[in-house]
Amino acid sequence: MELLEQYICKNGAVKEGDVLKVDSFLNHQMDVGLFAEMGKEWKRLFADAPINKILTVEASGIGIACVAAQEFGVPVVFAKKAQSINIDGEVYASKVQSFTHRRVYDVIVSKRFLTPDDHILIIDDFLANGCAVNGLIDIIEESGATLEGVGIAIEKGFQEGGKLLRERGVRLESLAIVDAMDAATGGLTFRH
Amino acid sequence: MELLEQYICKNGAVKEGDVLKVDSFLNHQMDVGLFAEMGKEWKRLFADAPINKILTVEASGIGIACVAAQEFGVPVVFAKKAQSINIDGEVYASKVQSFTHRRVYDVIVSKRFLTPDDHILIIDDFLANGCAVNGLIDIIEESGATLEGVGIAIEKGFQEGGKLLRERGVRLESLAIVDAMDAATGGLTFRH
Numbered sequence: 001m002e003l004l005e006q007y008i009c010k011n012g013a014v015k016e017g018d019v020l021k022v023d024s025f026l027n028h029q030m031d032v033g034l035f036a037e038m039g040k041e042w043k044r045l046f047a048d049a050p051i052n053k054i055l056t057v058e059a060s061g062i063g064i065a066c067v068a069a070q071e072f073g074v075p076v077v078f079a080k081k082a083q084s085i086n087i088d089g090e091v092y093a094s095k096v097q098s099f100t101h102r103r104v105y106d107v108i109v110s111k112r113f114l115t116p117d118d119h120i121l122i123i124d125d126f127l128a129n130g131c132a133v134n135g136l137i138d139i140i141e142e143s144g145a146t147l148e149g150v151g152i153a154i155e156k157g158f159q160e161g162g163k164l165l166r167e168r169g170v171r172l173e174s175l176a177i178v179d180a181m182d183a184a185t186g187g188l189t190f191r192h
Numbered sequence: 193m194e195l196l197e198q199y200i201c202k203n204g205a206v207k208e209g210d211v212l213k214v215d216s217f218l219n220h221q222m223d224v225g226l227f228a229e230m231g232k233e234w235k236r237l238f239a240d241a242p243i244n245k246i247l248t249v250e251a252s253g254i255g256i257a258c259v260a261a262q263e264f265g266v267p268v269v270f271a272k273k274a275q276s277i278n279i280d281g282e283v284y285a286s287k288v289q290s291f292t293h294r295r296v297y298d299v300i301v302s303k304r305f306l307t308p309d310d311h312i313l314i315i316d317d318f319l320a321n322g323c324a325v326n327g328l329i330d331i332i333e334e335s336g337a338t339l340e341g342v343g344i345a346i347e348k349g350f351q352e353g354g355k356l357l358r359e360r361g362v363r364l365e366s367l368a369i370v371d372a373m374d375a376a377t378g379g380l381t382f383r384h
Contacts, residue, residue, distance in 0.1 A: 029305045030254075030268045032261045058251035063258035063268060069224045076222045076255060113221045 001041050001175040004153065005190055007034060014181045014188065018128075018156065026153060027060035027125050032067055038175055039068030042123070042151040045173045049148040051121045053077060055114075055140065057096070057107055057132050064153060065123040072121070077114065079107040079136060092142045094135035107135050109143075116144035127152040127174060130161025137170070149173060157191050193233050193367040196345065197382055199226060206373045206380065210320075210348065218345060219252035219317050224259055230367055231260030234315070234343040237365045241340040243313045245269060247306075247332065249288070249299055249324050256345060257315040264313070269306065271299040271328060284334045286327035299327050301335075308336035319344040319366060322353025329362070341365060349383050 013021040025031040051072055056065035057079040065076045082105070091108040098105065114120070122136050133150055140147050147170065155162045155174035158181075165172045177191035205213040217223040243264055248257035249271040257268045274297070283300040290297065306312070314328050325342055332339050339362065347354045347366035350373075357364045369383035 023302065024304070025267075028269065028272065028302055030258060030261075030270070032258050032268060033265075035258065036262065059254060059270065059272070062251060062254040063270070066222060066224050066227065066255035066258050067262065069222075070228065070259065073225075075217075076224060077220065078222070078251065078255070080220065080251070110215065110220055112216070 001038065003034065003037055004176045007031070008154065008176060008178075009188060012188070014183045014186050016183045018159070018181070020154065020156070020178065020181060020188075022154065026064075030063045032063070035064050035067035036071075038064065038153060039071035041175060042068055042121070042173060043071040046121060046149055046151070046171075049121070049171075050119045051148050053114075053118050053120055053145075054123050055079065055109070055120050055136055056123045057081070057136060060126075061124040064125055068123055068151070077109060079109050079139065081105050081107055092139040094138040094142075096135040097129070097131045107132075107139070109139050111143070114140065114143035114145050118143070118145035119148050120145050121148050122150040123152075124150075125153045127155040127161045127165075127172075128159045130159075130164055133161065133165065151175075154178065193230065195226065195229055196368045199223070200346065200368060200370075201380060204380070206375045206378050208375045210351070210373070212346065212348070212370065212373060212380075214346065218256075222255045224255070227256050227259035228263075230256065230345060231263035233367060234260055234313070234365060235263040238313060238341055238343070238363075241313070241363075242311045243340050245306075245310050245312055245337075246315050247271065247301070247312050247328055248315045249273070249328060252318075253316040256317055260315055260343070269301060271301050271331065273297050273299055284331040286330040286334075288327040289321070289323045299324075299331070301331050303335070306332065306335035306337050310335070310337035311340050312337050313340050314342045315344075316342075317345045319347040319353045319357075319364075320351045322351075322356055325353065325357065343367075346370060 090111040149171035152174040157177040157179040180189040282303040341363035344366040349369040349371040372381040
């Protein structure tokens with residue numbers, strides 16, 4: 001998606017340790033006009049899929065998912081990162097290893113919000129090693145719901161998450177795929 | 193706001209310990225159509241305020257803030273609950289006591305995204321003791337930005353957060369104010 005690549009080139013920064021900083025528009029400060037365009041693009045790409053719910057994970061996926069959900073006219077469910085006293089005991093759970101925070105955490109979704117009748121689109125901001133998306137897919141499979149696809153804003157094409165998902169037959173639509181980046185020069189190579 | 197009160201009466205549940213469960217439409221599963229109507233109502237209520245940015249806190253405020261921000265045509269910044277390696281060292285920070293999770297956590301905002309030129313609307317899902325909003329106000333004051341007001345979905349009017357903010361002269365617009373609730377009967381009394 002050309003608009004997203006333009007945002008990344010203009011406002012992103014490549015840091016040591018394979019970190020792509022896009023916190024001025026994607027995951028700390030959030031440009032909701034861009035999110036609306038991303039939502040339209042996913043709606044175009046998944047136009048034939050009978051999606052009735054979007055699933056994401058807190059925190060940085062939530063804003064993108066909610067704006068995109070308006071294009072689909074469906075509700076969003078976000079997986080929570082820790083047990084809360086406001087969650088009923090009946091939850092689906094999976095473990096996720098965070099690249100950013102370098103730790104493992106539990107993600108949970110109330111069983112009331114995922115059923116065998118649901119057709120789910122997963123939305124998230126980043127795909128690197130794929131751990132967050134795999135955790136969400138585990139939860140969807142446990143619930144008996146149908147995974148229709150995965151929509152990612154930025155895929156790090158030099159990490160294996162996207163490749164492994166495509167090999168499994170998951171319908172994956174990443175709006176920008178970064179195949180290489182160089183912290184010394186700030187250079188970025190996109191897959192087209 | 194009548195539509196929000198209808199959602200609360202139809203889909204909410206009163207639990208022991210002053211817990212109002214609204215996770216089927218507000219803060220776990222999220223009804224983005226409702227959020228759009230809430231955004232329109234805040235836009236009407238704050239029509240005269242020169243708001244150029246919305247500030248919220250992860251996680252459950254993010255979806256509401258992003259959909260509402262589309263009505264205002266402004267970006268959203270969300271305060272993060274823990275230090276991340278993707279955040280630069282230069283942050284504003286405050287401590288918040290969570291009613292839901294019964295613990296104290298740090299919230300941080302990058303100094304790049306709050307400046308003395310900013311006119312801020314705070315958006316959050318719940319107002320009870322006001323700790324989260326007060327933490328965000330501390331951060332706004334530290335940055336030199338101007339607080340234009342606070343938009344809350346559901347205020348627990350029987351806790352003191354809203355009263356104290358109004359006494360301080362903060363412009364507070366809660367779309368539903370629950371003055372009393374009874375876990376035994378499920379009864380709810382709204383302020384009008």
